[in-house]
Amino acid sequence: MKTENQKAWFFVLPVLLLVAFNALIPMMTVVNYSVQETFGDNVFFWEGLNWFQQILRSERFHAALGRQFMFTGLILIIEIPLGIAIALSMPRKGFWVPVCLVLMALPMLIPWNVVGAMWNIFTLPDIGLLGYFLNHVLGISYDMTQDPVAAWITIVTMDVWHWTSLVVLLSYAGLVSIPDAYYQAAKIDGASNWSVFRFIQFPKMKTVLTIAILLRFMDSFNIYTEPFVLTGGGPGNSTTLLSIDLVKIALGQFDLGPAAAMSLIYFAITLLVSWLFYTLMTKDDLN
């Protein structure tokens, strides 16, 4: 057999270094912390899988995980159908197309902590435009700093406001890629609007919707900035999502070991659910 040219490795090396420094090494540091106990001064004691066991058994983690799934579930249930509906009702040609697109893109252009601060001020019961209006004009008691239900309504509404556009834009991209001829064919077949959606628009949107759901899942499952700025996890712990809890343990309590273990579990769950989503949603296409 001929000697293979080994020079190719040199071309891969820069990428390998880059990935090592921005992903592998930080990740391994977390793994390192997750199996040891440290009291500073670079002194470590071996703990094995203790931290993992502790986290997995902790009520606090279960509660945060439950809230996290509830949050992600709620925003997906609202944003996906709402996004599709908005995309379907957007004009497909003419003057209003760029106007709609810019309006849709606006919320996504605002920095995350600004979004949190905006909604915080907007909904404060005494000075916020919405908060004041609800409490003092309509007489509905609404205080997200005191009432967990109000807090939940606020963070979910905020996320819907911030991110439905992503679903809209992706669905819209799928929609405009459908040639007119298909709509004409459906009209000629005598198809109703529902059939057009079910048999022409939806199949064409499926691929981009898969991506939209995946992105929205990962993003909302890892969400930190907006709810942190808006509610700070409160009132009480009612809106303490996983990432907020993680930061509390790592930076608030400086429990680096348990925090590292929790990070890895968190990461594994995100990965697992994403994989499940993707496999289930693309199953049909493979057959």
Add this chain to the structure above:
Amino acid sequence: MPLELKQVTKRVGGALHIKETSLVLEPGHFNVLLGATGSGKTSLIKMMAGLDPIASGQVLMDGQDVTRLSTQKRNISLVHQFFINYPHMTVYDNIASPLKVAGMAKSEIQGRVEEAADILQLRPMLNRRPHELSGGQQQRTALARAIAKESKAVFLDEPLANLDYKLREELRDQLPELFAGRGAVVVYATSEPEEALLLGGRTALMEDGRVTQFGVTAETYRDPANVRAARVFSDPPINTAEIVKQGSRAVLGGDLSWELTGEAANLADGQYTVAIRPHHVLPVADAQCTVSLSGRVQVTELSGSESSAHFEMGAGSWVSLSAGVHPYEVGEIHEFHMDPKACYFFAPDGARVA
């Protein structure tokens, strides 16, 4: 059960895209719309199908005014140049889709789908999806859908344009037979004069958003009503030149003239346009081709059984099309011979006079 257009027009952005058009399209034979790209064939079809709005005029099916009726309620079929099938459905479901929408019983759907599939030789492909089929099979699926639906009007908008040569010939031969005896008005749009002649039936010649002539295909070919119609229904393009009639002779340019016979001899003296099809201009003289003209050969094409030459003479560029292989040298001055009896004469306003 004719399909009738009464003085229909269509506007695009204020401009008149389809000028006032009236046509009566009958079932039992093909109704060919022949015209170049952009001449309005597809627009006219979309207007008949109700897909494009009509600015003025009426569309009648079976004598009923359907101008304001939505496409969904018109009971029509349309086959596009591009193979339009529902990508995620099997061939069976594609053919069945209009019947399902109409709420037909399953057993009846099956009967109709299988009949259409047999006619178009799609039986073995019924469980496949469109992307697993060749272009010809995809287009046959679209045709099968039109046949299974048994609609009152079938619009075929250049259905063979995207198929390769062999498939096109094969399907073109089958087409008239497919729709024979089904009682539907068949409208077939094409940009190829040859296709219109092969399909027979009646042909409407279209140019620049208007129908310039409508009649039995062979007659329309033989007897162009005006110079525009003659240009549309000729491939390669018909040769034209300005002539002056003086006494019994036609004078083309300074040095070429010939004796007129038949109707042309009775025309008043004056300016006319003469037109002659390329296959009446031959490189060798024979009993019919008695008028000689010489020109400089510019382009030659050899298609196996035919030779064509574009040549420049004083009056413009003409084409000669002859059977067999004829050797031309590009740049040489060549003698061509035309048949004076095959000439068409048009008045300056374009109307045919002889």
